[in-house]
Amino acid sequence: MSDSPENSDARGSEAKPAGPLSDLxxxxxxxxxxxxxxxxxxxxxxxxxxxxxxxxxxxxxxxxxxxxxxxxxxxxxxxxxxxxxxxxxxxxxxxxxxxxxxxxxxxxxxxxxxxxxxxxxxxxxxxxxxxxxxxxxxxxxxxxxxxxxxxxxxxxxxxxxxxxxxxxxxxxxxxxxxxxxxxxxxxxxxxxxxxxxxxxxxxxxxxxxxxxxxxxxxxxxxxLENAIARYAVTGVAPGPLGARHPSITPFAAYACADGHVVIAAGNDALWGKLCDAICAPELKDDPRFATNATRTDHAEEVAAVIEARLAGLTAGEALALCEAAGIPSGPLQDTEQALNHRQVRAxxxxxxxxxxxxxxxxxxxxxxxxxxxxxxxxxxxxxxxxxxxxxxxxxxxx
CATH class of the missing domain: 3.40.50.10540 (Crotonobetainyl-coa:carnitine coa-transferase; domain 1)
Structure with a gap:
């Protein structure tokens, strides 16, 4: 039943494309x-x-x-x-x-x-x-x-x-x-x-x-993934956190001079690279930020120091620094921007x-x-x- 001339594209000129489920x-x-x-x-x-x-x-x-x-x-x-x-x-x-x-x-x-x-x-x-x-x-x-x-x-x-x-x-x-x-x-x-x-x-x-x-x-x-894991361990039902991750820091949207960028430094090595990239190597020695666990405990302070360094940079400049350092990051895009992104198109x-x-x-x-x-x-x-x-x-x- 899978072959039919009725299956044509928007212009009616092409057969329905083949696929692995064409026998269903x-x-x-x-x-x-x-x-x-x-x-x-x-x-x-x-x-x-x-x-x-x-x-x-x-x-x-x-x-x-x-x-x-x-x-x-x-x-x-x-x-x-x-x-x-x-x-x-x-x-x-x-x-x-x-x-x-x-x-x-x-x-x-x-x-x-x-x-x-x-x-x-x-x-x-x-x-x-x-x-x-x-x-x-x-x-x-x-x-x-x-x-x-x-x-x-x-x-x-x-x-x-x-x-x-x-x-x-x-x-x-x-x-x-x-x-x-x-x-x-x-x-x-x-x-x-x-x-x-x-x-x-x-x-x-x-x-x-x-x-x-x-x-x-x-x-x-x-x-629910992480929310269930947190509840299972703490016995406390999690609440909303805005854009940040509940267990990884820095892992959120951060303000720049002209908008926001998402930075996801998911481990201690990436945190060190981020400190160097934003010209703040001294942050690596701050005991509040020594590990992912301590950074998450001080997530608001982490956001404050990052945004203080990004305040003089455009989103494009901040992303360029992160990309050069190999730090996972990306622009905050609306639907039009997402649909026109080069990777999405590619x-x-x-x-x-x-x-x-x-x-x-x-x-x-x-x-x-x-x-x-x-x-x-x-x-x-x-x-x-x-x-x-x-x-x-x-x-x-x-």
């Missing part, structure tokens, strides 16, 4: 972000993704801005590039027949409904596994399919709050601060991809599909895809670079709602 057919019932992000990653790696959408409305994110001049969602288009679309009402008998014909050919079905929704439709894991034993069923939900909160609804903001991420984000004494991207959804999407690929590996050995259960809240706990992390009508759209590239496969500078456009119905029905013989 994904039936995608998901909407908004967590599930669609997972299937976008799979599509970028070559899988064929058929997006099953609600008739007349489609994925909710088709109606979430920003919109282009034609009223098409850039949000939807960037996450659903390279997919096909068919609109099916899973309560309609004829549409169910089509859906089940798709499932019979599919390798994976992905959904991000609340637990129980698919069971009510007759398409829960137990029912589908009995009929299609090789089918992998991946569910990305707010709280997972077990536990006392399994039936609760969730959005990214909810799991960021509940998962502890917001408690360590922002500045001390400041208001609750959401992480600037939807890490609740995106981490769930990435863990869903890992689960699906694990299930594909398992099926190759056993011939059996499996149920992949990913919860957004679980994903937030999984990425790694093909800014690609061109398309809105459903084929209008061009700039989007993030695929960060997984594979030596055996090309990394195209363009990706197929996002689908119009129900765009591929006729081709899919013909392919299914319906």
């Amino acid at each position: 057919l994904i039936v995608d019932l998901s909407r908004v972000l967590a599930g669609p992000y997972a299937t976008m990653v799979l599509a970028d790696l070559g899988a064929r993704v058929i997006k099953v959408e609600q008739p007349g409305k489609g994925d909710d994110s088709r109606h979430i801005g920003p919109f282009n001049a034609a009223g098409q969602s850039a949000y939807f288009s960037s996450i659903n590039r390279g997919k096909q679309s068919i609109a099916l009402d899973l309560k309609d008998a004829a549409h169910r027949e089509t859906f089940e014909a798709l499932l019979a050919k599919a390798d994976v079905v992905v959904e991000n409904y609340r637990p129980g929704v698919m069971e009510k439709l007759g398409y829960g894991w137990a029912a589908l596994h009995a009929r299609f034993p090789r089918l992998i069923y991946a569910a990305a939900s707010g709280f997972g399919h077990t536990g006392p909160d399994r039936d609760k609804a969730a959005y990214d903001m909810v799991v960021q709050a509940m998962g502890g991420i917001m408690s360590i984000t922002g500045h001390p004494g400041g208001p609750p601060t959401r992480v600037g991207t939807s890490v609740g959804d995106i981490t769930a999407g990435l863990f869903t991809v890992i689960g699906i690929l694990s299930a594909v590996h398992h099926r190759a050995a056993t011939g059996e599909g499996m149920f992949v259960d990913v919860a957004m809240l679980d994903g937030q706990i999984a990425i 790694r093909n992390m800014v690609i061109q895809t398309g809105f459903p009508d084929g209008a061009p759209l700039t989007a993030a590239g695929n960060p997984v670079k594979l030596s055996a496969y090309p990394d195209p500078t363009t990706r197929p456009k996002a689908p119009r709602l129900d765009e591929h119905r006729d081709a899919i029905l013909k392919e299914l013989g319906l």
Whole structure:
């Protein structure tokens, strides 16, 4: 099912790029972000993704801005590039027949409904596994399919709050601060991809599909890393620290004459190099700054002495000194600057895809670079709602 002339790029002139997953057919019932992000990653790696959408409305994110001049969602288009679309009402008998014909050919079905929704439709894991034993069923939900909160609804903001991420984000004494991207959804999407690929590996050995259960809240706990380590040792729940690292110093954003730079001197040797680079060798002999542990205990004093030395330098001058000394550092960039950075461009992390009508759209590239496969500078456009119905029905013989 993976080869189809319907898979074309934003201009309709190139076939969908090959990838290591080109033998997989994904039936995608998901909407908004967590599930669609997972299937976008799979599509970028070559899988064929058929997006099953609600008739007349489609994925909710088709109606979430920003919109282009034609009223098409850039949000939807960037996450659903390279997919096909068919609109099916899973309560309609004829549409169910089509859906089940798709499932019979599919390798994976992905959904991000609340637990129980698919069971009510007759398409829960137990029912589908009995009929299609090789089918992998991946569910990305707010709280997972077990536990006392399994039936609760969730959005990214909810799991960021509940998962502890917001408690360590922002500045001390400041208001609750959401992480600037939807890490609740995106981490769930990435863990869903890992689960699906694990299930594909398992099926190759056993011939059996499996149920992949990913919860957004679980994903937030999984990425708390240092916060959990600190709590485990101290018994005290960490709070926000602004831009600095809780256990490594200097490891933060520091003010220069015209802005900020990030300096990450992650060990004692780098601290010594930094002292020399900013013409402050005497700091190496200060007992407050002798080790990483003592520097972290005196993080505010470290910041004060560094910023005093950087006050007469531009960010560019400070970065040049750090780079010459081999000290990890970087500019504090906004989105435009990041997208235009020479390293980002060199790694093909800014690609061109398309809105459903084929209008061009700039989007993030695929960060997984594979030596055996090309990394195209363009990706197929996002689908119009129900765009591929006729081709899919013909392919299914319906």
